Amino acid sequence: MMNEELLVQAHNVSKKYKIYKNPYHRLIEWATFGTLGKHEQFWALQDISFELHKGECLGIIGHNGAGKSTLLKILSKALWPTTGEIKVSGNMVSLLELGTGFHPELSGLDNIYNSGKLLGFDKHYLNEKIDDILNFAELGDFIKQPVKTYSSGMFVRLAFSLFANLKPDIYIVDEALSVGDIFFQQKCFSFLKDLKEKGTGIILVTHDMQTVMKFCDKVLIFDKGRIVHSGSPVDMVNLFYSMGKTGERSVANEVTILDGDVQEKVSIPLQAKLNISQATGIRRGDKKVELLGVEIVSLDQQEINTAMTGDKLRLNIYAVAHEDVEDLTFGYQITDRHNTVVFGQNSYMVNQLRLRATKNQIMKATFDIDMRLFQGLYTFAIAATDCDTDITNHVYDWIEGAILLEIMRPVRREFHGIAQLDTHFNITYAEESSLIKPAAN
Structure with missing residues (x-):
């Protein structure tokens, strides 16, 4: 049984793909019912284990191809692991591909209702939430225009605003939020921070190390499909940078x-x-x-x-x-x-x-x-x-x-501008007798 505070528990999760050098090898293997194996094995994930607790943000960092996206797709049930298991307690919403199911010819408003239905929410619930969704998106009259006319930032605003009002137990977030402008990003992370304080668990994949340092409680470093290091955000960010493109420092x-x-x-x-x-x-x-x-x-x-x-x-x-x-x-x-x-x-x-x-x-x-x-x-x-x-x-x-x-970013800002100059401060108060007195009328 899972602990009440435990939202996600992954145990020895692995994912294998079959790689074929050309399409004919795939056909030969299929025609011979696998007796003539023509594929090579590629393990995108190997023996991944971790836990996510209530009110915790777990950061996942690593270079492209390290296996991060594969894990998130397994968590979102878009893929199934080859071996191992993942136990989830509570409702999970994935922000991996914001706007999935949006129709480019429909307006933003129509897409809210269509996507909401696909996610299992009835029209009555969506009617109650529509004002909150529209206020969060801040699209104004564009909400009535086809989404094919939206910029990438507007598209993310609309999609995230829908997901933001579903109130799940677990959020899975990737780089999608980096598309929006800085003010909307601030709004999104403020919203996620509020959810986290209320007990929502968050799994965050990003290349933004400042976000990792500020937002995450624990960090996993992925490399070649494995968790190679785990620990505090500060230690893991420094370690990740020191690894560079060659793995461990040589x-x-x-x-x-x-x-x-x-x-x-x-x-x-x-x-x-x-x-x-x-x-x-x-x-x-x-x-x-x-x-x-x-x-x-x-x-x-x-x-x-x-x-x-x-x-x-x-x-x-x-x-x-x-x-x-x-x-x-x-x-x-x-x-x-x-x-x-x-x-x-x-x-x-x-x-x-x-x-x-x-x-x-x-x-x-x-x-x-x-x-x-x-x-x-x-x-x-x-x-x-x-x-x-x-x-x-x-x-x-x-x-x-x-x-x-x-x-x-420092914990407490101590100066303005680009550079900090070595400064010493002192103040001297004049004695009362030497204070400037107002001139007599």
């Missing part, structure tokens, strides 16, 4: 670098090299000094792609000199989503030292940064140049968009 290429007069053995993480190869911006320079890798890590060397305002981070830049260089500095530049440079600095600006490098020498440049930026997405350009701080400096290697960092 290390390769042990090299020698020069640290003052001391040579040390260090390791260049494979992900740091991949960040360079996947850089989205322009690369320029004569490559006398070539940039090999870049990473953003915490002070205890854990790779991260997300941080909070005020976190202390470390930017590691790896490079090799292809010839002797007598005048060298390493630098970085941070740009926001509006392509505005919010900060830039190099090692010469920090310590007024001109670095040197000999041919074939590999170096690791490290910047410890107090990341006092407002929430948002930022890209880092990295560079190896001479020490001329003007725009005309000689560029050995410069890479735009080398790595991405997301600054999460």
Whole structure:
């Protein structure tokens, strides 16, 4: 028996598909009643187990193809698992494909009644709810127009407004809400938050890590059809970013670098090299000094792609000199989503030292940064140049968009604008005798 607080219980759920290289193999297998197997097995899900309790939001994150959508379709009974079972206690509404069953030629109002009937609600119930649905959708006179004339955002408004008034025990939500404008998204999440506080369970699949951090109570990371990690939102988001596109963080290429007069053995993480190869911006320079890798890590060397305002981070830049260089500095530049440079600095600006490098020498440049930026997405350009701080400096290697960092929304806002400046405040009150007195008439 399920606990009264338990809404969903999945136990060893797996889903297998048969993959055929061409249609003839499918026909041969069918004609021989399976005696000549011509398919390959593909497990979209393997041994998935989890629980969802009342008033809980379970987040599911993972790269495309990880198995998230397959699980949601099984939960919604659009698919059946190959093995395992899912127990559900209460009514479930799926927002996987908002507007399923809507007829493009019918008006928004007619589609509300038609879809409501398909979902099992009679006309009397819908008549009682119609004002709430229309007020939530905020479509005005467009509610009387065919839905084929709607924008994608208007379509989502109409569909979600219908689902929002069904009051289920369990909601399944995917990326559909990302289509609406920001004000409608805020309205939807406020509504879901109210439902959650009243005991509704929510399963949320999204690529929006800010939503995961703010809204979810527990998070599952999917990879290749399996749950590879589970835990708190903060831990799982950091772990998901650190996994990157290569799975767990890998290390390769042990090299020698020069640290003052001391040579040390260090390791260049494979992900740091991949960040360079996947850089989205322009690369320029004569490559006398070539940039090999870049990473953003915490002070205890854990790779991260997300941080909070005020976190202390470390930017590691790896490079090799292809010839002797007598005048060298390493630098970085941070740009926001509006392509505005919010900060830039190099090692010469920090310590007024001109670095040197000999041919074939590999170096690791490290910047410890107090990341006092407002929430948002930022890209880092990295560079190896001479020490001329003007725009005309000689560029050995410069890479735009080398790595991405997301600054999460702080719990309490402490400043306005893009950057937080180190500020100290003091107030002095004058003694009563020195207060300015009003002039006599």
